[in-house]
């Protein structure tokens with residue numbers, strides 16, 4: 054799941070200050086699950102834009118904004134998009150980019166894309182994976198330090214953890230504490246014996262959201 058959050062409405066209004074006849078595109082995948090691009094949020098956005106003097110010509114919520122085949126497929130769902138002079142996409146950056154690729158109408162984002170995360174037992178969990186392109190999460194018991202340790206340490210903890218909490222993200226448990234417990238539960242402490250060399254690490258850690 055791509056984790057995104059809604060931009061402040063004032064920022065969206067500023068983005069759209071020279072635009073009118075706006076069409077809104079939501080996303081029934083991640084953004085809907087995160088309550089930043091499903092029907093309730095899209096209709097609320099329509100109302101708020103209209104209250105602020107903008108004409109909203111229509112809206113649509115594709116099953117996934119990042120998987121829209123063509124402009125015609127959007128027209129099929131709601132022909133009012135032909136009247137649009139601007140499109141507001143309530144999805145992650147991937148959805149915004151895909152929509153921008155199928156139309157010449159200016160496309161604006163309503164969300165900030167933050168990380169690759171997930172949702173479990175009703176809880177949204179950000180930064181599960183840093184999308185390094187070389188998945189080695191098995192060595193860490195399925196808990197990725199590239200995505201979840203603020204220092205992206207692969208050879209064990211930094212030593213700054215206090216009472217099991219991360220010294221950087223102090224409200225979170227130290228990722229290495231969790232990795233050790235998990236490997237212990239799996240009976241695979243041997244995996245911790247692997248030493249990651251600089252050349253193995255280099256190029257794997259591409260980003261941290």
Ligand code: SF4
Nearest residue numbers: 182183185188189197
């Ligand atoms: S090893 Fe790479 S691909 Fe696998 S979870 Fe971590 S960051 Fe993501």
Ligand code: SF4
Nearest residue numbers: 202211219220227228
């Ligand atoms: S306390 Fe743990 S999670 Fe935090 S930076 Fe250090 S090793 Fe990483």
